[in-house]
Amino acid sequence: MRPLGEDSAPQMARLDPRVSRLRYRLERLMLTPLFRFTLRVVLPMAISFGAVSAWFAVPENREGFVTMVEDVRLQVESRPEFQVKLMAIDGAAPGTAEDIRTILALDFPVSSFDLDLDGMQEAVIGLDAVRSARLRIRQGGVLQVDVVERIPAVLWRHEAGLDLLDEGGVLVGPAPARIDFPDLPVIAGESAELAVAEALALHAVAEPIRGRLRGLERMGARRWDVVLDRGQRILLPEAGAVQALERAIAMDQAVDMLARDVVAVDLRLPHRPTIRMTEKAAEAMRDFKAIEAGGVIGQ
Amino acid sequence: MIELYESQRAMRNMRKAAMQRGVVAILDVGSSKIACLVLRFDGTDPSEDGIGSLAGQSGFRVIGAATTRSRGVRFGEIATMAETERAIRTAVQAAQKMAGIRVDHVIACFSGSDPRSYGLAGEVEVRGVTVDEQDVARVLSACDVPDFGHGREVLHAQPVNFALDHRSGLIDPRGQIGNGLSVDMHMLTVDAQAIQNLAHCVKRCDLELAGIASSAYASGISALVEDEQELGAACIDMGGGATGVSIFIKKHMIYADAVRMGGDHVTSDISMGLQVPMANAERIKTFYGGVVATGMDDREMIETGGETGDWEHDRRTVSRAELIGIMRPRVEEILEEVRARLDAAGFDHLPSRQIVLTGGASQIPGLDGLAAKILGQQVRLGRPLRVHGLPQAATGPGFASAVGLCLFAAHPQDEWWDFEIPVDRLPARSFRRAVKWFRDNW
Missing domain, CATH: 3.90.640.10 (ATPase, substrate binding domain, subdomain 4)
Known part of the structure; x- marks a missing residue:
């Protein structure tokens, strides 16, 4: 006979030892998946969680922990790498830059963690003279503020005084005097600031009569009057105002209409332009009509 | 008869539970060694469409194996409970350790305790036109059970052959048309004491008994090849303390016995x-x-x-x-004894008289020559089938019954208790209780 299992012993457990009941039960318990999971995962987690909770249950520990966190935070924040030392403002006029410095009101040096860039950007954009702004912290601890200013397009005369508006009708700032902005048109009247775009279009069309133009007046919050010197007015319709003004200018160039003694050119009805003359001119015209008809002057 | 099988039915339910968990242990309680194999079922049932790969031996894998010296088992029956329990514990623990998984269900086999075979026959009239499950159940319960004595328990009761009118040799008579249905059944009884002792030992190890088999039957399943089982063969499992004899024909065991020598x-x-x-x-x-x-x-x-x-x-x-x-002389004596058992069983009348020697003691050199002189010419030495994952050390003839038990666990043959209970035999009390429940609640 050949020896049993001596050559193949490593392949199979060939045991003769005695296994005690306790050990057997313990081993079976250890082979139970749920128990093993509990022992390996749940128990360590429970112990660590419990220990941490117990430690935090003491108020002094909790305070000490919070203080430590604050300390570390402060240490990191006050490192020179994170310090912002000065502010650079690009693209703003000196007055606007001064305003920005005033509203941001930062006293340098300040940690970059304390800067609320979004809030500061909103504050800067909230200024009248600023159209858009970008804030970033540049290398070397510089708070860079890039500003695009609003460009004044019209002067707006109203009850409170004279203001500058941009082409969207947004307030840019107060204008000290009309004479400071000679090439900007003046608008006035009810709700004139809401139709700035149309006013600018009219102003562009009115190039030939620029020398006589005094301003544009919004009538009844719906249509424009072009006000010239000598009290003359061109009354424009609600729709097609630009075409109507072009027409008036064409008439002026053709028959030199505006140089004559008219008070107003009424283009509100497109198919029937009307001219209002001064009292004297009207009388003179009636005399001429009578003479032409063969009558006698002064009859 | 019905109450007799309740424990067997309970074990079948336990086996079903083990199948759902997918892990079951095989325990061969022998006189010289106790072997434990841990099987994992991978859920593929090859029996669904005919014979699958490896003739139905796939579907499980041995993931743990261990043997230990058996103490306290003599002649294939438990003599000392505490020692046997400890040996079972040792084997199960080592196999579990190798498998890395906990086992709760165990299917066990043992060889001794005086097995006795009975051939049973029953006949009934078919009630409907075709044979249905109830007819099969009735014919099974119509078998005249011999008086096998007090203190003995049925270990196997397998219908071997069905006959419908004049046609015999039916395997599955259901759905066939006929008048008289008869059945031949093979019943194996053992000492009830032995089963109880084994069940107690297993229970003391915190395990559930999910099945129990005779080791002569189990080694016959694994050591006989398929055509030997079909044509008729005897498997002689020469163990340490007992030598099991089982005779197979048409893939059914028709006789089993044990010689109390090994x-x-x-x-x-x-x-x-x-x-x-x-x-x-x-x-x-x-x-x-x-x-x-x-x-x-x-x-x-x-x-x-x-x-x-x-x-x-x-x-x-x-x-x-x-x-x-x-x-x-001792080996001759054992073989003579086996010869006497085979003669008593009428082994000479089988068409093929193949004899397969297996078990640890069959490794004596020259045994096949000696056995051929005593038992007959067609003798060979048998080793168990190869099953998935079986360690090399467990492929010897000594593991024939353990491997056979694996196959038994994976694909048990239909036993009496796997069939339906005939309706007229159902205990009337439960009907009455159901009626009472309806009356109380509706």
Whole structure:
């Protein structure tokens, strides 16, 4: 006979030892998946969680922990790498830059963690003279503020005084005097600031009569009057105002209409332009009509 | 008869639960060793469309295996409960450790405890036109059960053959048209005490018994190849304390018995004859044993060894021929006894008289020649089938019943308790209780 299992012993457990009941039960318990999971995962987690909770249950520990966190935070924040030392403002006029410095009101040096860039950007954009702004912290601890200013397009005369508006009708700032902005048109009247775009279009069309133009007046919050010197007015319709003004200018160039003694050119009805003359001119015209008809002057 | 099978039905339910968990342990409680295999079922049932790959042996895998020396089992039956329990514990623990998984259900087999075979026959009239499950159930319960005596329990009760009118040899009579349905059944009874002892030992190990089988049957499943099972063959499982005999035909066991002698008796003969301790005798038997002496064996001297302290006594030598002279009569006696059992079972009348020797004691060199002289010409030595994951150390003939039990666990044959209970035999009390429940609640 050949020896049993001596050559193949490593392949199979060939045991003769005695296994005690306790050990057997313990081993079976250890082979139970749920128990093993509990022992390996749940128990360590429970112990660590419990220990941490117990430690935090003491108020002094909790305070000490919070203080430590604050300390570390402060240490990191006050490192020179994170310090912002000065502010650079690009693209703003000196007055606007001064305003920005005033509203941001930062006293340098300040940690970059304390800067609320979004809030500061909103504050800067909230200024009248600023159209858009970008804030970033540049290398070397510089708070860079890039500003695009609003460009004044019209002067707006109203009850409170004279203001500058941009082409969207947004307030840019107060204008000290009309004479400071000679090439900007003046608008006035009810709700004139809401139709700035149309006013600018009219102003562009009115190039030939620029020398006589005094301003544009919004009538009844719906249509424009072009006000010239000598009290003359061109009354424009609600729709097609630009075409109507072009027409008036064409008439002026053709028959030199505006140089004559008219008070107003009424283009509100497109198919029937009307001219209002001064009292004297009207009388003179009636005399001429009578003479032409063969009558006698002064009859 | 019905209450008799309730424990068997309970074990079948336990087996179903084990299948759902996918892990079951196989326990071969033998006289010389206790083997434990841990099986994992991978959920593929090859029996669904005919015979699958590997003739139905796929579907499970051995993931743990261990053996331990058996203490407290004699003649294949439990003699000392505590020792056996400890040995089972050791084997199960080692197998579990190898498998890395906890096992709760165990299917066990044992060889001894005086198995007795009975052939049963039953006949009924078919109620409807075709045979249905109830007819099968009725014909099974119509079998005239012999008086197998008090204190014995049915271990196997397998319908072997169905006959419908004049047609015999039906495997599944359901759906066929006929008048008289008859069945032949093979029933194997063992001492109830042995089953109870085994169940108790298993229970003490915190395990659930999910099935129980005769080890002669289990080794027949694994050691006989398919056509031997089909044409008729006997499997002789020569264990340590008992030699099991099972006869198969048409893939059914039709007879099983056990001889209460085995390899341990050969060892004790050597121990007595040569005046050496049992351990030495076992070693001498394993290394130098044989049953056919030649002239060479007279010159081959074996040192007996010993621990008595008497130098002369411990330094004796015996020739191998002497050893064979001690072993051969005992082996012959065992085979003669087996021969008597086979004759009693009418093995001569089978169409094919193949005899397969397996079990640990079948490894004696020259045994097949001796067995051919005593049992008949068609004798071969059998090893168990190869199953998935079986370690090399567990492929020897000594593991035939353990491997057979694996196959039994994976695909048990239909037993009486797997069929339906006939309606008229159902206990009336439960009907009454159901009626009462309806009356109370509606």
